[in-house]
Amino acid sequence: MIRDYVAVFAGRSVAALLHVVRPGGGTALPGTVAHRISPRLLARVLQGPREGIVVVTGSSGKSTTTQMVVGILRQHGLTVFTNNRTANITKGLVSELLPQLNWRNRIEVDVAVLEIDEGYSAIISEMVTARVSILLNVMIDQLHRWHEPERVAGYLARTAGATSDTVVVNADDPHLAAIGMATDLSTTADATVRRFALGSDITAAAKRTASAPRFSEDSATTPRPADSVVVSVDGSEALISINGTDLQVALPSAGTHIASDAAAAIEGARALLGDRFDAETTRLAFQSMPGVSGRNERVTIGGHTVDFVFTKSPASMQLNLDLLDDTAEQVMLAVGKDIYDTSQLWLVDWSTLPDVAVVSGWQAWDAALRLAYDEVAVDAVEPDVRIATREFLDRQNSSEGHSTIIYTPESMRVMRRNLRLKWADS
Amino acid sequence: MSAITILDMYPTHLNVNGDGGNVLALTRRLQWAGIASRVERAEVGATWWDVEPDILHIGGGTIAAQKAVLADLTGARTRLHAWAADGVSILGVAGGFHLLLDEVLFPGESNSVAGVGLLGGRSLPAEERISEYMVARAGSDLVHGYQNSGQLVDLAADSTPWARVLAGVGNGAPEGTEGAVRGTVLGTSLNGPLLPRNPLVADAILAHAAARRGLEYVTGPQHAHADAVASQASAVIRERLGVKD
Numbered sequence: 263m264i265r266d267y268v269a270v271f272a273g274r275s276v277a278a279l280l281h282v283v284r285p286g287g288g289t290a291l292p293g294t295v296a297h298r299i300s301p302r303l304l305a306r307v308l309q310g311p312r313e314g315i316v317v318v319t320g321s322s323g324k325s326t327t328t329q330m331v332v333g334i335l336r337q338h339g340l341t342v343f344t345n346n347r348t349a350n351i352t353k354g355l356v357s358e359l360l361p362q363l364n365w366r367n368r369i370e371v372d373v374a375v376l377e378i379d380e381g382y383s384a385i386i387s388e389m390v391t392a393r394v395s396i397l398l399n400v401m402i403d404q405l406h407r408w409h410e411p412e413r414v415a416g417y418l419a420r421t422a423g424a425t426s427d428t429v430v431v432n433a434d435d436p437h438l439a440a441i442g443m444a445t446d447l448s449t450t451a452d453a454t455v456r457r458f459a460l461g462s463d464i465t466a467a468a469k470r471t472a473s474a475p476r477f478s479e480d481s482a483t484t485p486r487p488a489d490s491v492v493v494s495v496d497g498s499e500a501l502i503s504i505n506g507t508d509l510q511v512a513l514p515s516a517g518t519h520i521a522s523d524a525a526a527a528i529e530g531a532r533a534l535l536g537d538r539f540d541a542e543t544t545r546l547a548f549q550s551m552p553g554v555s556g557r558n559e560r561v562t563i564g565g566h567t568v569d570f571v572f573t574k575s576p577a578s579m580q581l582n583l584d585l586l587d588d589t590a591e592q593v594m595l596a597v598g599k600d601i602y603d604t605s606q607l608w609l610v611d612w613s614t615l616p617d618v619a620v621v622s623g624w625q626a627w628d629a630a631l632r633l634a635y636d637e638v639a640v641d642a643v644e645p646d647v648r649i650a651t652r653e654f655l656d657r658q659n660s661s662e663g664h665s666t667i668i669y670t671p672e673s674m675r676v677m678r679r680n681l682r683l684k685w686a687d688s
Numbered sequence: 689m690s691a692i693t694i695l696d697m698y699p700t701h702l703n704v705n706g707d708g709g710n711v712l713a714l715t716r717r718l719q720w721a722g723i724a725s726r727v728e729r730a731e732v733g734a735t736w737w738d739v740e741p742d743i744l745h746i747g748g749g750t751i752a753a754q755k756a757v758l759a760d761l762t763g764a765r766t767r768l769h770a771w772a773a774d775g776v777s778i779l780g781v782a783g784g785f786h787l788l789l790d791e792v793l794f795p796g797e798s799n800s801v802a803g804v805g806l807l808g809g810r811s812l813p814a815e816e817r818i819s820e821y822m823v824a825r826a827g828s829d830l831v832h833g834y835q836n837s838g839q840l841v842d843l844a845a846d847s848t849p850w851a852r853v854l855a856g857v858g859n860g861a862p863e864g865t866e867g868a869v870r871g872t873v874l875g876t877s878l879n880g881p882l883l884p885r886n887p888l889v890a891d892a893i894l895a896h897a898a899a900r901r902g903l904e905y906v907t908g909p910q911h912a913h914a915d916a917v918a919s920q921a922s923a924v925i926r927e928r929l930g931v932k933d
Contacts (some may be wrong), residue, residue, distance in 0.1 A: 291769075409819060410752075439834075475700065476752075477701060477750070477756040576706075603705070603879075605836075605879055608880055609703070627920040627921035627924050628921045632881075635712050643920070645916075
């Protein structure tokens, strides 16, 4: 297609120009230009991978799961294209693909594993036909954008419908269990269903469920047995039963939600690899998987230990708060613009937090209000993240013990740029 | 001294926007005032109408959740009306407000269903989804919050709106009105934590509930601390929306 060549040339020219004007700055503009010139470019580019496309989507855990699927497939000897998590909508994805295209405007890999925003997974899956889709969860998250969790469930149902081979669903999630059953019963859907779940010991011990409840008028779904079940989690070690065969894996970070992502990734990889799937190779893949930089990590700043805790949806906030190291002595909370409607902060129980030294971010006052009603003492409120971070860290450097900074994505970007910390997306 | 009883309606279904924050605000403010309280949770199919509440809170939920509780709620219509006549404070928030109206036409449906009928008006599907902050004037007080709704309210001619919209959408019809009030029943589209954001509204409800029990509700330093934070939060929203005091 001539149009594709024009689109790629224009997109690359914009990228080259931007590289001169704004070195190091990531942007979706080249993709926007290329996509406007040739809207079908993405679909044609993604016909390239010989073994097709794996789409990973859902409210939470997309980046982690994508990274795991990529790790497992590469360890099995496949060549893989994957996208950066900030490029998970159409134009960003095109931007990211542009530099990697060969002279035929294709990417030369065995498989593409794409992390796709839950609002775009339906459009993109329908455009490129996913061979495997991995549907992680439907949570109460970003309601200012989605309005109702049911709408996200609708997008994921369409994603399942546009999948040619295998739909991998979280059997613990009410909306996804229903999508799994609908796919099983459908006379038009080609795909088969694989399920992953947490074992009964884990769900019995869990304080809360992360998934949004489902209140549909149609009959309740019959639970189906899962293919991969997380039997137990001990710190960052998980025991996963794969159709009855146990596999011990090292997780990139601690938590049952990470173990659930691992089970999802294993089922996705099995769907793609078929008989080539090997348990030992998979174990090795997990062993060499890096943590997701910029998210939950421990950093030393000026000789002082700081734990960064990344949080986005109310459910992930709760998981992180429940996991919080009780040795944290100094806490900073930064809630940015991404929690657009701060009503969501009231879905979370903050009472386990120790005293908070400073509350910051675009939504600082609303966050402080939330803490007041859980009777968490707050020393200071400073909406400017740069000032708050500097004062917080200055104070910490003159004291013993370690600090914890809990932040949402927007506050994370401001803070990490300001602290000149390695930044996963650039 | 018996505790003030708060009946929280369908918290499993109707808490999509953190509406439980209203119940927390009520219990905390009572605790800070030295008044005992207890919260009863009403779930679909349970015999919640045996509770003798002082305050009834009904929060917001998705369309599917509203449909799932409607029959259980309207089945107790007589009891709910008796409570209202008896001076029980009833607070309907977002979807909970819509269920208290005379009738509800859910988005995607062609026939209306009967609501509880404690507030005069109809719930209708909104042409465009509303998802934005709102500031309104209720009496002499400014109130604020977030409205996230696919439904609008068409107030009956004899209904009293609760507030006048300064920024945002509100009921939809009549234009510029927000919420509805009848006796001790209040409905509003300000979703989620309306009461901690607007402590004057919380205190009006609590003072009434306490007086009904022969108690005096007096605020103290803990209220003052939380309310100073709420006042800052409110100022931030007013500034962002360009609303002058």
